[in-house]
Structures are given as structure tokens and as C-alpha cells.
Amino acid sequence: MNKIPNPSIAENPGTTGPLLEVRGLTKYFPMGSIFRTRQVHAVENASFTVKHGQVVALVGESGSGKSTTIRLIARLLSVTKGEILYKGSNILKSEPGKASLAYRRKVQMIFQDPFCSLNAVHPIEHHLARPLLIHKMVKNRAELRERIYSLLSDVGLNPPAEVASRYPHQLSGGQRQRVAIARALAVDPELILADEPISMLDVSIRMGILNLIAQLKETRGIAYMYITHDLASARYIGDEILVMYAGNLVEGGGGEAIMNDPSHPYTQLLLSAVPDPQSGLRTRKEVTARGEVSSLIDPPPACPFAPRCPKVMEICRHSMPARTTIKDDHWVACYLY
DSSP states (O other), rough: OOOOOOHHHHTTTOOOOOOOEEEEEEEEEEEEESSOEEEEEEEEEEEEOOOOTTTEEEEEETSHHHHHHHHHHHHOOSSEEEEEEEETGGGGSSOOHHHHHHHHEEEEEOOOOTTTTTTTTTHHHHHHHHHHHTTOOOOHHHHHHHHHHHHHTTOOOHHHHHHHSSSSGOHHHHHHHHHHHHHHHHOOOSEEEESSSTTSOHHHHHHHHHHHHHHHHHHHEEEEEESSOOOHHHHOOOOOEEEEEETTTEEEEEHHHHHHHOSSSHHHHHHHHOOOOOSSSSSOOOOOOOOOOOOBBOOOOOOOTTTTTOOOOOGGGGOOOOOOEEEEEEEEEEEOO
């Protein structure tokens, strides 16, 4: 399959750098109703880049801060501190208006539950028409309908005229998620934030959605941030994998490097639980983790995995390790290296 450059990318002269660059992204949620002096550290000093046409998979267990991270990038949540640079411009400093609207057009989101992300009282045609009309992507009614039918065909929903007239409850879970993908595609985005887009679907249809994402990446040059706790899908779809634990990024690198040579004890723990699809047994020697996940309420400046780590050292309990490059672009935040 030959990759077709995204026209909006080709027209922009600043495509040599990363499409998205996140620097020190932090989010604290204040607790309490009166003084609000305590805070939940949901995301702590996260830094990474997303290149044009790249899929970056962000993995970690539930509550690790994955969804909060992409909601900050989508500007659905306010940022406590840090920078979000889109094509070199800090979008957090842009004033509400045309600049903000242009960013929201180029950075779209696919939510985890396709049924909750669609309005049950409106037909599918309405959901695809709204972004096209808001961003003035069509000139007349005929062009609007043609664009809607084209989007439905692009995501494998045929016949498009029949699907467009249906309501969300009349579609299957996989079909609803394809509608959500078509809605994201409607405004020609350059980056799509996919928040566990297959976790609510039957196992039998998950591969179809992953293949659709891969196809759109190749044909439209779209970059993705793919959020998941499923390491198998992260390996299948991700060019790069980032591992998050308790709001902290602990390891990152190419998909094959992370899966074949995990360095952080937490990554090793995750991979030890992945079964072999043929034998049904674990693919790696089991890694034992003790204790419970450390509290995110005003945590100490130490490695968050220290209370559970089988290789913990005294220094781990007192300070957070810096990133260490192992080779190429594979890095880990651990005092073992």
C-alpha cells in the first residue's frame, strides 16, 4: 500500500520537525470543596514527540494517566504546567478564536465508548454533518451529502445512504466506532487521539478497526496517539511505544525494542502477563510485583514503582530517576541503568 501524502501537510513548510511535541506536561486535580490544599498528581512531567504519519502507543494499567494525557492534548482539560507544541507553536498560548479552532480541526479524538460518544436522538448523517458545517468544509447541501457518503464508504460502512439514515442504536458496536472514526476524518485531521478505541468491542471485530487505523495512516498520512492497556494491539499498530505508570512515563522506544527487550521492571511485569496465542501460556518468565499502587495524592519525589518493584534500591525511594538512553531511541527512567 503506497502512502499518499496529506495535502495539508505538504502545504506546510514546517514539516521537518515533529508534528506534536509535549514538554513537561503536568496535571494536578485539587481535592476538597473548601481549601483544596491536596492534589491528585494525574500526569507528572510527561515529555514526548509524535512525528508526521507516526503511531505512538501509550500503554499502562487503568488509572495510570493515559486518558488524562490525551485529554490535555485535545484541550478538553486545562494544563497545570508544561508545553504542548503543534508544528513548533505552543498551543497553550494561543487565544480563543480562529487559532484554537484550527488546532481542534487538525487534532481530533476518538473516544473509548462509541455509543456514549454519539447522540442517540440524531441519525448518523447528523453526526458527520456537524463538523463539516462548523468548520465550513462544504459549500452546499449536495456537497455535504456527497462528503458524508464518501466518509462512510472510506470506513467500510456500505451502503452509505442506508447507514446515514440510521440511528446509533441500530448499529453494532464496531459500526458505531467506524462512524466515530469517520467523524474524526471529516475535517481532514493530521493527528488523531484514539482513547482505547477497541476495548469496548468484541474480540472478533477488533482487528478490523486496527487495520482501518493502519490503512488511514498509510493513505492519508495521519498520525495517531493510540491509548491502550493491551500490549498486543500496541505492538501491532504502534511505531513507538511509551509506558506510563502512576502518571509518569517510565520507558519509551520503538515497538520491537520495547516488546523484545523491556528494560523497566514495570514493563517487564506487563509483558510477563501477556499469554502466547498458541500455547495460552505466558510468553515470558513471570515477574512478581508486591504491594499496591502508590497513592497519587501528593506523592513523594521518588520512583512511583518503588513500593512494588522487585529490584528496588534505597535511592529509588528518595528521588525520581532521570531518563537513560539504552540504544538508539530506546530510553528508560530507572536507576538500574
